[in-house]
Amino acid sequence: MAGVLILTVSLGFVSPAMAETLRTIPFLESIFRLAGDKGLQKASESSITEDIRQTVTQGGMTLTVSEQMYDGSRLSLVLTRSKGVYTHKSFSDTWAIPDPKTGRLNRPIDFYVNGELVNTGVEIAPGGPEAPDSVIVTALNSGNLQLPGSFDFKMSVYLPGFADPFIFEFPVTRQVPESFVLTPDILKTHDHINLMIKRLEVSTTSTQLTVELQGEPGAHITAIEANIPDKYKVNGHFPVQFELSDEQGREVKGLGSTGGTGEGNFLFHNFNYEPFETIPARITIKPAIWKDGQKLYIPELEITVPVK
Numbered sequence: 001m002a003g004v005l006i007l008t009v010s011l012g013f014v015s016p017a018m019a020e021t022l023r024t025i026p027f028l029e030s031i032f033r034l035a036g037d038k039g040l041q042k043a044s045e046s047s048i049t050e051d052i053r054q055t056v057t058q059g060g061m062t063l064t065v066s067e068q069m070y071d072g073s074r075l076s077l078v079l080t081r082s083k084g085v086y087t088h089k090s091f092s093d094t095w096a097i098p099d100p101k102t103g104r105l106n107r108p109i110d111f112y113v114n115g116e117l118v119n120t121g122v123e124i125a126p127g128g129p130e131a132p133d134s135v136i137v138t139a140l141n142s143g144n145l146q147l148p149g150s151f152d153f154k155m156s157v158y159l160p161g162f163a164d165p166f167i168f169e170f171p172v173t174r175q176v177p178e179s180f181v182l183t184p185d186i187l188k189t190h191d192h193i194n195l196m197i198k199r200l201e202v203s204t205t206s207t208q209l210t211v212e213l214q215g216e217p218g219a220h221i222t223a224i225e226a227n228i229p230d231k232y233k234v235n236g237h238f239p240v241q242f243e244l245s246d247e248q249g250r251e252v253k254g255l256g257s258t259g260g261t262g263e264g265n266f267l268f269h270n271f272n273y274e275p276f277e278t279i280p281a282r283i284t285i286k287p288a289i290w291k292d293g294q295k296l297y298i299p300e301l302e303i304t305v306p307v308k
Helices: 016-023 031-035 038-045
Strands: 050-058 061-070 075-081 109-113 122-126 134-139 150-157 166-173 179-182 186-190 193-203 207-214 241-245 254-263 266-273 282-291 294-297 303-306
Touching (some): 031 061, 031 075, 061 166, 193 303, 207 241
Antiparallel strands (some): 193 207, 241 282, 282 303
């Protein structure tokens, strides 16, 4: 039968030549397991990821979407390239290459949900040393972006040197065995800082915290940080971060944040974390800032939220 590749892999000895051949065949190993954070690794091991295997070719370059995971807090997927025109770079380096025509850094990806362009950041992480031609793309992780459990997804990927984007379209369904979405709306006030805990989403694959800094009613949004004492600020800004720990004091690792978006007299900040080992009974949220090489906690704003 023409065009069929039959691959037999022995569980015993594999010669160096065969091992090298296997490394060139995509999708034999999960990139989520190789290079993902703890949540993506757990998702892959628990088989709650989806295998897309969608490819788009343009001008000698082929891009492929393989693994995909959506847990309601974030959408992560694996994007793999053929060598194409970037033979001397890993795929993650491609995103920092200026466009040869404009000289500007590459505009990475546009995301659409049910046909509508969504305002979301994007994180692009390397696929690791074993998968230099792959990256892990994470998006839809903004706390004020509320999405349905299932939707039609479109992704337009822009690469330097290509006039047209690489467009992928496929359905996305939330797949996570256990999750809790909490909206405590707890307000803590201290020293002209008005901090509202708006949303806390806890699942077996990720943790997400959305907070709100409030200003005086009718005040301009710039007055929120301006009224905060200088002892809490760095270069004129209030760079607050949050430590999350369970009832036994075990912390989760932060994965990044988006923030500074405003509406009325509110500033929204969204923080993403790896999952807890098990769903906790309660979570303690500790605000802190890094200043002059030291981490300064603000215990007056500490909050404990029951989960279950």
